[in-house]
Amino acid sequence: MEKHWALIRCTCGGAYGSPRGTKRPCPHCGSTNGYESKLFETPDQLSEAVASSNLPEGIAQEVESKIAIQKAKAETKATMSRGGPEAIRRILQKSTTSEGIITVELLSRELLKEGYEEPTAEQVIGSAEVEGILIRKAPNLWAWLQ
Ligand SMILES: [Zn+2]
Numbered sequence: 831m832e833k834h835w836a837l838i839r840c841t842c843g844g845a846y847g848s849p850r851g852t853k854r855p856c857p858h859c860g861s862t863n864g865y866e867s868k869l870f871e872t873p874d875q876l877s878e879a880v881a882s883s884n885l886p887e888g889i890a891q892e893v894e895s896k897i898a899i900q901k902a903k904a905e906t907k908a909t910m911s912r913g914g915p916e917a918i919r920r921i922l923q924k925s926t927t928s929e930g931i932i933t934v935e936l937l938s939r940e941l942l943k944e945g946y947e948e949p950t951a952e953q954v955i956g957s958a959e960v961e962g963i964l965i966r967k968a969p970n971l972w973a974w975l976q
Pocket residue numbers: 840841842843844856857858859860861
């Protein structure tokens with residue numbers, strides 16, 4: 831019998847079966863960069879090999895929980911950007927010193943702490959300046975007007 835069935839090793843570490851010569855995407859990550867690491871005569875042999883080649887359960891769970899964490903982070907981020915100007919205003923207030931002074935450094939630290947990559951501190955300060963919320967006191971020093 832010819833070996834028509836391939837065990838594909840994916841770059842993500844997963845293994846899966848595919849008819850030989852067919853670039854089926856990886857069911858774990860969707861990549862087609864895997865390679866045919868072993869060939870089998872029957873689909874049964876192949877599926878057995880797939881089962882024993884795949885990640886041990888512990889690691890698989892770890893990968894899954896990592897994905898869950900990433901998802902949660904992305905959701906938080908989306909929620910925050912939905913928070914819009916009010917959320918940004920709150921962060922702006924939080925980054926202000928007791929003297930009512932704000933700097934790019936203080937603001938960007940606070941933005942990062944809250945998980946913002948966009949808008950940048952420069953952008954936030956820039957638009958707050960345009961809105962008349964902040965006034966520039968020095969090259970890198972702003973104060974609240976309200
Ligand atoms: Zn994969």
